[in-house]
Amino acid sequence: MSRGMLRKVTAALIIAVATAMMVGCERPEIHRDRFIAFGTIVELNIYTADRELARTAAETVQADLDYMHGAWHAWEPGAMGRTNQLLATGMEFSANPSVLPLIIEAQRLSEATEGLFNPALGQLFALWGFQSDAPQGPPPADEEIQAILDQDPTMDDVHIDGIRMRSSNTAVRLDLGAYAKGYGLHQAMEHLKELGVEHAILNAGGDLRAIGRPGNRPWRIGVRSPEAQGVIAAIETQGDEAVFTSGDYERFFMHEGERYHHILDPRTGHPARGTRSVTVIHQDAAKADVASTALFIAGADDWPRIAARLGIEKVMLIDDAGVVYMTPAMEKRVRFESEPKEQIITPLPDDSLETASVSPPA
């Protein structure tokens, strides 16, 4: 064989082997799973070339969320349900380790929100029927609401010493619905990272935590318009971030032409008015969950102060007139699909930033 011919044959062989390798390798792609867990629709997007990893991850997340939902549900016979029974006695007891870290963190966050996030008002949520998947109405009588508010259950009533716990107010019923999903998403994503997942979005009922990126672009998130089914804005995630929205369209019932939604103002005992939705971006999903609820209740006047206390810098609030309020940091991250009627950029007050020391969940 001549030298020239040898070179040609070698080149052809290299091409053949390279082609075979390209065909044999699985290219990275987005694996999407949807399932029902945590009492809601859960979507898991994983960007990987490892099909088996994607399958294992989906099964793991589903099992994790099912476990957490059972343990943390205030009104089912799990660890939180049992904790509520024991708190109602006023006696001291040993707290279940599966709920103790949540309760400790919830206390800190309740204080940081000046009580706007008050998970001790579980009785109020139950009175309105918002603990069920399909709240029916009608709204409860004002006397019933006032009777609960008069007992003033707060997280300060829960006293914790090590693993020992008791309530000094027997009206305390813990319902961590405005917090547990964020905490759960954080924990489930940490588990995925331990499994080797590097690029993923875990979305539970519209709230999500994202890590990494799908190839050479960021994850693209559409923020639903509170007015209709469409998208009001797009957000591209940066690294490890959570995006949470609280809206009056999520869980509600209609009664005599009026909408009664599930975000209750602990000061009035009624659904908070004046806000349509609040979207928050933060690296800690649990804090983002609490913040979106608390800032919704705080409303257009008070949200900057509460956001600063929580250390949340990226906030978008849409009021019931369609006016969009945003922090400067959020303005840089949001691209509107349809231009809002009015935008107001509101810096957070500097003097109160991070006054509340709230650490991310372990």
Add this chain to the structure above:
Amino acid sequence: MITRADALVILLACGLVAGTYAWLWSPGAPATQVRVISGNEEVARLPLDEAQQLEITGPAGITVVEIADGAARCAASPGTQGICQSAGWLKRAGDMAVSLPNRVIIEVLGDETEFDSMNY
């Protein structure tokens, strides 16, 4: 020294690589299917261009999925508030309708979606 034969091999190699890249990496076709999940198991995956109707039995009753004119919808479901039906016709890849009481998910599939995930 590169001969004509060498140049020909290099040209063919480049063409082969480009062709393989296009074959393996080109974006997929638009949404054409609907997937129905019941109790976290996929129970149907159907083309959107064949009009048909199917009934999914879940823990709360029967959810009716209708396919017509390149779209799918939740035509009936046992939820008291009609949330599944209110999603309307699902046309764009990623659109979905959910019946939580009946544990049924109806989603339109496609390779190209504008957003990776929806926040609400």
